[in-house]
Amino acid sequence: MQNLPEIPETPKILELRKRFSEAKKKDLREGKNDNFFAFLDTVQVECSRKVAEICSVQPPTPQLRLCLDAEFQEFQKLFGGMKDSLAFIDHRTHTVYFNFERQAQFSTSGFVSNLAVSFIEELLHSAFPQKEEVEIVVKAFDVIEDYLGIKLDDAYKKQSLARARESQ
Numbered sequence: 001m002q003n004l005p006e007i008p009e010t011p012k013i014l015e016l017r018k019r020f021s022e023a024k025k026k027d028l029r030e031g032k033n034d035n036f037f038a039f040l041d042t043v044q045v046e047c048s049r050k051v052a053e054i055c056s057v058q059p060p061t062p063q064l065r066l067c068l069d070a071e072f073q074e075f076q077k078l079f080g081g082m083k084d085s086l087a088f089i090d091h092r093t094h095t096v097y098f099n100f101e102r103q104a105q106f107s108t109s110g111f112v113s114n115l116a117v118s119f120i121e122e123l124l125h126s127a128f129p130q131k132e133e134v135e136i137v138v139k140a141f142d143v144i145e146d147y148l149g150i151k152l153d154d155a156y157k158k159q160s161l162a163r164a165r166e167s168q
């Protein structure tokens with residue numbers, strides 16, 4: 001899936017930003033990362049509920065593995081993750097690898113929105129392990145739009161589908 005090109009300030013995105021900022025503030029005060037990880041978990045649970053609601057399937061919850069860029073690229077090579085993506089799932093161990101270093105370079109709105117995009121796509125892979133990339137991407141569009149309250153434009157959809165086709 002492509003990164004979102006523009007991030008509109010929808011109520012959901014603003015809410016995610018607020019939750020993210022509060023988690024970071026708390027972590028700074030407490031000198032740990034627990035609140036941030038709790039934030040990641042709640043976003044994943046919400047995305048999972050959306051997938052269940054829209055696709056009538058209960059995705060199993062994958063393990064999350066946050067990686068630095070170099071580490072992520074190693075895993076990509078090892079497990080055949082799609083090139084240029086920020087996340088992929090290894091179905092054998094049921095682990096989602098996240099390129100956290102690159103993900104963290106977005107603005108706050110970009111970060112929370114693209115986080116949801118990655119979660120939704122990987123949860124769909126997890127729910128439909130037999131389906132091809134293109135089918136997953138098409139399903140992901142609907143869930144992303146509904147969860148974030150945005151309308152994806154046709155250029156973005158076309159690009160994402162073209163990339164999905166290339167990877168098949």
Ligand SMILES: [Zn+2]
Binds near residue numbers: 001121125133
């Ligand atoms: Zn995919």
